[in-house]
Amino acid sequence: MTTWQIVILASVICVALKVTGYLVPPRAFEHPTVARITNLLTVALLAALIAVQTLGAGQSIQVDARLPAVVVAAGLYALRVPFVLVVIAAAAVAALIRAFT
Numbered sequence: 001m002t003t004w005q006i007v008i009l010a011s012v013i014c015v016a017l018k019v020t021g022y023l024v025p026p027r028a029f030e031h032p033t034v035a036r037i038t039n040l041l042t043v044a045l046l047a048a049l050i051a052v053q054t055l056g057a058g059q060s061i062q063v064d065a066r067l068p069a070v071v072v073a074a075g076l077y078a079l080r081v082p083f084v085l086v087v088i089a090a091a092a093v094a095a096l097i098r099a100f101t
Contacts, residue, residue, distance in 0.1 A: 065097035 054066045073090035
């Protein structure tokens with residue numbers, strides 16, 4: 001199988017999954033347990049993506065200025081600080097750490 005065939009196959013699978021999502025009736029998500037699981041699953045996937053992007057460097061874990069910036073952002077977000085200020089503060093923390101290292 002060539003690279004382009006794999007890309008096309010993956011694209012077809014993604015479209016099929018998206019169409020399948022539209023076929024699920026909305027009332028299926030109204031059950032409290034299902035709604036809670038879908039909400040938690042979204043948060044878990046986002047947290048995993050952030051962890052991989054923040055700590056990952058190829059096949060190893062790399063701790064650099066991004067980690068304290070994410071910790072500051074998480075703390076400010078927990079305090080319900082507006083999102084724009086969270087991003088600015090996290091960027092400032094990362095920039096200061098990189099400036100002094």
